[in-house]
Amino acid sequence: MDIRIGNGFDVHKLVEGRDLILGGVKIEHEKGLLGHSDADVLVHAIMDAILGAMAKEDIGYHFPDTSDEYLDIDSRVLLRRVYAMVKEEGYTISNIDATIMMQRPKLRPHIDEMRANIAKDLELNIDRVSVKATTTEKLGFEGREEGVSCMASTILLK
8 A cells, every 4th residue: 555645834924905714714804815816725735735745746836826827716626626636646535634823813613614625625524634723822923913824734545
């Protein structure tokens, strides 16, 4: 059996005038994430973890921010495209584990919906998708509420 581990990381700046979307969930907040797409750091980190496990570059390679095709695109659309690559390569996803780092708002009320969205897009049981959120105790750019970061890991099997 071929077992692959992938890690992904993403960061986006918080700005006024944009929606805050994490795991495909629109979260009420005075700021949103700046990016070429919807800037969903959770989905972006997961995609990079999956692509990394397959040694297939990263999301910037597959979905460049220089292309108008991806301007303001729903990141879940891209996640489904990455999952199609997983199936084409003959892999199955064992699990996803992700941690979002931001000071506020509290994400606990939205975690289950994020997990459900990701599980649906990746055709996984929800118990195979872990999403956690933490603050950085007011340290760093996340603590100063300048941005949001996310790291994700996955195991792929073939």
